[in-house]
Amino acid sequence: MTPAGILMTALGLLWGLGGTVWLLRHRSYTAAQVPRFLMDLLGFPVELAQSVFGRxxxxxALLLPNMLIFGLFTFAPMILNVYVSMTGGPSIALFDRPYVGWDKYAGLFDCENLLVPKTCSNAGYNFWTGMYNTLWFVAIQVPVMVGAALLTALVVNRNIRGRGFWRAMFFYPVMLSPVVIANIWNWVLHRKGALNAALGDTTEAMTALAGLAGFDIxxxxxxxxxxxxxxxxSLGPDAPPLAWSFVFAALLAALVTWANPLSLIGRDGSGWLxxxxxxLLLWIVAQGHAARPALYAxxxxxxxxxxxIQFDAVFAFDRYRPVNWLVTPKxxxxxxxxxFVFCWSHMGFYMLILLAGLQAIPADLYEAAKMDATSPFRAFRRITLPLVMPTLTxxxxxxxxxxxxxxxxxxLLTGGGPGRETFMVVQNIYEVAFASDKPDYGQAAAGSILMAVVIAVFTFLQLWLTRRQSDL
Amino acid sequence: MTHALDLRQIRKSFGPVDVIHGIDLAIGEGEFVVFVGPSGCGKSTLLRLIAGLDDPTSGDILLQGRRVNGVPASERGLSMVFQSYALYPHMSVRQNLSFGLENLRMPKAEIAQRIEAAAKMLQIDHLLARRPGQLSGGQRQRVAIGRAIVREPVIFLFDEPLSNLDAELRLQMRVEISDLHAKLGNTMIYVTHDQIEAMTMADRIVVLRGGRIEQIGAPLDLYNHPANKFVAGFIGAPQMNFLRGQLADGVLRTDCGLVRDVPFAGAGKVTLGIRPEAVGVSLHGHGDVGHGDEVIRVENYEQLGAVTYIYGAFANGEKLTVQHAHQIPLRRGQEVGVRFPTEAFHLFGEDDKALERTR
Amino acid sequence: MPPPPRRGAGMSLATYLSRTRGNRETAERIGLQDVLAYGYLVLGVLVILVPVLWTLFSSIKSERAVDSFDTRVLPIAQVETMVDGRSKPVWSWTAEDGTQRLVTKAGPTRKITDVATLEAPDQVFQVPKEALAPHEELRIATENYLDPILKRNGQETFNFLTYLGNSVFVTVAATLITLLINAMAAFALSKYRFRGRLTFTLLIVATLLIPASIILVSLFFVVWSFGIFGSLWGVIIPAAATPTGVFLLRQYMLTIPDELLEAARMDAASEWRIFWRIIIPLSLPALSVLAILSVIWRWNDFLWPLIVLISDPGKHTLQLGLTQFAGEFNSDFHYILAMTVVTLIPITLVFVWLQRFITTGIATTGLK
Structure with a gap:
């Protein structure tokens, strides 16, 4: 048994036996009051504190257990991280670890060019690959997910039927465990899985349809x-309604994509155009000044x-080749x-928080805006967005x-592959410390601290940026 | 004879803010004492010090001659009725009443018997199985009082218990609490900001302002002989009229033009206080001053049937409220003669203290 | 009243067609915005539900159907029969005269394939490949579930009941401890004025901002030196104190009037008794939200149990067991899918039962 373990046992005995003796000496209990005695025993430290120190x-005493666990299992490890990162070797006895100074950090920064992980030492290569992948992931995933969550919250917040049902449906994946999620999506995304089958069937059906006479016309x-x-x-008598403008924009995008005007100059990317x-059209309409000319154009x-557009050519596809979604490199x-899967499984939670923020906006603000003939888009930008900003932050x-x-x-989904394309920084820490034959705890701790620094920088940057924004 | 409660030089400060500035007070056995004062005067703080919910910064609290500073609330043998009733919302009425007795480890039979007795006295015996949420305001009030009664306390403390009730219920509960006091005979300390409650219920009223006692006395004493301008203005509704003036050689000259020999000694700036019901009214108005001492212009009036309130102003702008015991025809802007009987005069010096009458 | 001015035939026709009730001027129409909104919602729910339902439907298909990635929704499987102690698929052979007979293949599939009828497995004869069609039946493959759970057909390594027991123990114990100590801390922070209150509050805010994964390595050292590494307590205790829980409960307890506590003090209740008899019952709504959150967190926890418990299969939680199972028997998709569904079902049932409460509870009490 470790010293800490002995300490815990002693504490437990003191609590149980000492508490029983103390309570029985100070109070009397009848047989029917056994539950009450047990409750008093559970709160014995609190009772003791009150009788010794007063209120x-x-x-x-109430804070003690919580703070003890925070202290031992959150704050102590934070500080210990620094110590561990300066020691080497595989020993798990804390004080049996040789001091190596800044070696582990030096290993991480042993690069010719920090921005190119390939030029680093082995440890540095793994760490920075993970770090850059993670940064990419965060940069793409956070805006996409927050955007989707906000959009969903706005839609669910509308006066629609079955609001509770929709809200519950979007929240459901949050309840699922990562293992379950990974198994589900592994099954769906398998090379012969449902997604490939559905895509194959769809392209086949579209091609068949496009082959019919008169399809183009x-x-x-x-x-x-x-x-x-x-x-x-869109050109109704009033200001252009946003929903129709949105449909117009979508139609325009589709037509440009299909017509593929950039192919005339031999380039791809008509879809993006x-x-x-x-x-651009949506933006102009939302601005309100040149909405009509823009819509005419x-x-x-x-x-x-x-x-x-030659529709029969656009919708005649080649035979669909199943993609090995999670495995094919590059x-x-x-x-x-x-x-996608990360958004799928987490969006519901953030949607709920945003929904709470939206519902806290008093409805009469919108009624007042309506009396002032404010367009829905303007109401969103001038009322909804500023008021939901704290929640959004x-x-x-x-x-x-x-x-x-x-x-x-x-x-669970990719294991970091294909190659190292989805290798993230926490996986690096995990593998260095726990999944290798020669665990290098010092290296992993150094990596953790660097990661903590990066997270802290990003968090504060974000908070600082939004503070500036709300000051304006 | 030991007092039920003795307060000696009680001071209380919250951080840098002094709330109570040295209060001395003795309350006799079986007395019904009301602490009254505007909000923020320290009356609730004083009650909480007595209850043991807060500790005084300095000074002594004696309960029946025993010093109880630092003794927890539960061991002082007091019980309290809170402004919000503070009924435990998750317990039935019976559990609400028994909770405190259980904490004192009282035998079950005695608990049941006390609850029965209290419930019967307060006519809440049919409500014992309900939860506070299912009761009306008046019923909750009774349960809160019942919870205080079953403890059989030395002193009952009431912290503005009627302020959450509507006017009609308030009147009814006022009478019931007075009856309760007559029936039980316990010492009761009652805090309120409503001077009508104070006047109707108290054996003695303690008027507080800014953490100091302004005056202690029986209700009518305070009404008839206010010790200072604050008490004079606070007790009585509508408020006493105050008119600025000068006193010299027994002659009072008010700014509104009244000149009168008065039986008060002193000189310099004074304030004349006169209660609205003491002012006489004459409808004949200007040009017929003999019917009245002075003339006011009617700005507003309220006809209540039994009484008429006239809100008027003198030519110099000073306001005067008159309570007239009859119905009289009035219109706005009309001029009305008013009479000031000297025997109803209260004079306050520059320090706001009441001047002594010389005869 | 004169008729309102017409704004053009197209408009009024559209109004007429899409209005739901009332006259022309007050008609409540299902606008395009509603159509787009419902379209978005339906699409979103499909994206969420289809993979889950597809997994559910796949898990009751036979091994053969799963392995051949049959994309039909219903669990249609080719009938199998025992021939010489081996399980073989049954084919339906349509003879040239149109009669149909059930056969099994007696050799490799070629243009002309050797087959034998079920009745006379020894009489091999040859038929063209095109005349053979799989003989199928609608059957729920309960063996996908029963084999691993009952440990038969070589599925001894998936100790479902052990994993389930561990998961339940971790979830229940951790949730009870979390509720108790978080409520105690929240009570102290919301209902007492004491020196250091601000410091404690800030410390708890700080833990909210410390991501769990950056202390993994040192937490491992701490847990190891407490002698709870490799035991379920090593998973339960470090996560028991949650800053989210303390804040959620504190916000709620702030709404409990102080007068109730004072009344209880006048009623001679000790502080612990006030906590237990007044604060806990009155905080039940917030406590249940925290309980649900804690159950989700602990039930779905993966990385930390992976580190602490991986070396002892007897201590695996359901999530770990499922991962190991999926790793070891990578090809046995039918078992993996079935066990995935088994893991998914408890939390889904909880969700279906409490969904209104969970979503509104988290939205209103949680994280504000």
């Missing part, structure tokens, strides 16, 4: 009608594009699915800290 001693006519309706709706034009461009799919900080620590999902 002033009670809060300290039919598609053109249908889309022309849709374009007309959307244009009329389409999305860009769509967003977009309608004209859309009409020309529509006539130029496609970025593994990384993509990691982001909390959500961003929480999700930042959370996604920095990503381990379970990667470890």
């Amino acid at each position: 002033g001693g009670v809060p300290y 039919a598609a053109t006519v249908i889309l022309a009608v849709v374009l007309m309706v959307v244009t009329l709706r 389409g999305v860009g034009l769509g967003l 977009a309608a004209a461009v859309s009409a020309i594009l529509l006539l130029s 496609t970025g799919w593994a990384f993509f699915w990691l982001v 909390v959500v961003v900080v929480l999700s930042l800290i959370r996604s920095f620590q990503i381990f379970d999902e990667v470890y």
Whole structure:
């Protein structure tokens, strides 16, 4: 038994036996009061503190167990980290570890170029690969997830039927364990899994449909009608309604993508151009000044594009080749699915917090805005966004800290692969300390401290930026 | 004879803020004492010091001659009725009443018997199984009092117990608490900011302001002989009228033009205090001054049937409230003659203390 | 009243078609915004539910159907039969005259394949491959669940009941300890004025900002020196004090009126008794939210149990057991899926039972 273990046992005995003696000496209990005696025994330290120090001693006794655990299992390890990072060897007896000074840190920074992990020593290579992957992951995942959470919260916050049901559905994945999530998605994303099968069936069906006679004309006519309706709706008598403008933008993006105008100059990327034009249109409409001319121009461009599209060619696909989503290297799919699965499983939690923030905004503010003839978009930007900003900040900080620590999902889905494409920094720490034949605790502790520094910098940067924003 | 409660030079400060500035007070056995004063005067703090919920910064608290400084609330043998009643919302009425007795390890039979007796006295015996949330305001008030009664305390403490009730219930509960005091005969200390409660219930009233005692006395003593301008203004509704003036050689000259020989000694700036019901009214107005000493212009008035309140102003702008015991025809802007009977005069010096009458 | 001015035939037609009730002017229409909103919600719920349901449906398919990645929803499986002590798939052979007979393959699949009927397995004859179709039936493959749980058919390594017991023990013990000590701390911080209150509060805020994964290594040393490494207590105790829990409870306890405590003090209750008889019952809503959160956290916990408990299979929690199982029997997807569903079911049941409470509780009491 370790000294600490002996200490804990002694403490337990003191509590149980000492408490019993003390309580029985000071109070009398009847047989029916055994539960009450047990409760008093549980709170014996508090009772003792009150009888010795009076009421002033009670809060300290109440805080003791919680602070003891915080102290021993959170604060002590924080400080111990520094010590461990300066020692070497595989010994797990704390005071039996040789002091090595800054060696472990030096190992991490032993690089020709810090930004290129390949130029580093072995330890540095693993650490910085993990760190840069993690930074990429955070940079992509946090905005995507917070955006999705905000959008979902806004939609669920609307006056819709079955609000409780939708809210519960989006929260459900939060309850699932990472192992379960990984198994589910491994099954779905398998090379012969459901996703590939569905994609294959869809492309086949689309190709078959596009091969029908008259498909081109039919598609053109249908889309022309849709374009007309959307244009009329967007150019209604009042200010352009945001929802219709949104549909207009989506249509424009699709048409640009299909028409592929950049192929004329021999370049790819029409899809991005389409999305860009769509967003530009939305932005102009939201600004409100040149909304109508922009919509007219977009309608004209859309009409020309529509006539130029050969729909049967656009929808005739090659035979679908199943993708090995999580395994094929250098496609970025593994990384993509990691982001996707992480958002899938965590978004509901942040959505709930944002929803609470949205519901705290008094409804009469929106009614007042309506009386002032404020457009919905303006109401969102001038009322919703500023008032939900504190909650949004909390959500961003929480999700930042959370996604920095990503381990379970990667470890179980990809194991860091393919190659090292999804190898994250916590996995590096875990492998160096716990999953290797020669555990290097010092190295892992040094890595932990560097990671803590990076997280701290990002958190404070974020808090500082949002503070500046709210001051304006 | 030992007093039920003795306070000696009690001081209390919260950090740098002094709330109670040395209070001396003795309360006799079986007395009903009301602490009254505006909010922030320290009356609730004083009650909490007596209860043992807070400890005084200095000074002694004696209960029946025994010094109880530092003795926990539970061991002082007092019970308290709180402003919000503080009924345990998760316990039934019976459990609310028995909780304190159980804590004192009283035998079950005695607990049951005390609860029965208290419930019967307060007519809440049919409510014992309910929770506080299912009771009306008045019923909750009774349960809170019942919880105090079952402890059979030396002193009952009431901390503004009626302030959460509507006017009608307040009146009814006022009477019930007075009856209770008559029935039980215990010492009761009652804190309120409402001077009507103080006047109607108290054997003795303690008027507090800013952590100091302004005056102690029987209700009518305070009404008829206020020791200072504050007590004069605080006790009585509508408030006593105050008119600025000068006193010299037994002649009072008020700024509003009244000149009168008065039986008060002293000189210099004074304030004339006169209760609204002491002011006489004459409808004939200006030009017929003989019917009244002075003339006011009616700014507003309230006809309540039994009484009429006139809110008027003198030519120099000073306000005057008059309570007239009859119905009289009035309109705004009308001029009304008012009479000031000298025997109803209160004079306050520059230090706001009441001047002694010379005869 | 004169008719309102027409704004164009197209508009009024659209209004007429999409209005739900009332006259033209007050008509409540299902606007495009609603359509987009419902579309988004339906899409989102599909993305969330389809993978889970697909796993559920797959887990009741036979081994053969799972291994061949049959993408039909229903658990349709090819019938198998025992031939010479081996399980073989049954095929339906359509003869040229249109009659159908059940056969098994007696050799490799070629253009012309050797088959034998079920009745006479020794009489091998040859049929064209095209005439053979799998003979299928609708069957729920309960063996996917029963084999690992009952440890039969070579599935001895997945000690489901042990894992379940460990998981339940860790979850229940950790949640009870968390509730008790967090409530005690929250009571002290919300209802007492004492020297150092601000310091303690700030310390707890600080732990909120210390990510668990950066103290992994040193926590390992601490837990090891307390002699609880490798035991379930090594998982339970370090995570028992949660800053989230303390704050959640503290915020709630602040709303309990101080007068109640004072009344209890006048009623001669000791401070511990006030905590136990007044504060705990009145904080039940917040306590239940914390209880649910704690159950989710502990039940789903992975990395720390992986470090502390991995070396002793008898101490594995359900999550660890499932990981090891999936790792060892990578090809036995039918068992993995079934055990995944088993792991998923308790938490899903809790969720279905308490979902309204959980979502509103976390949204209103939690993290504000």
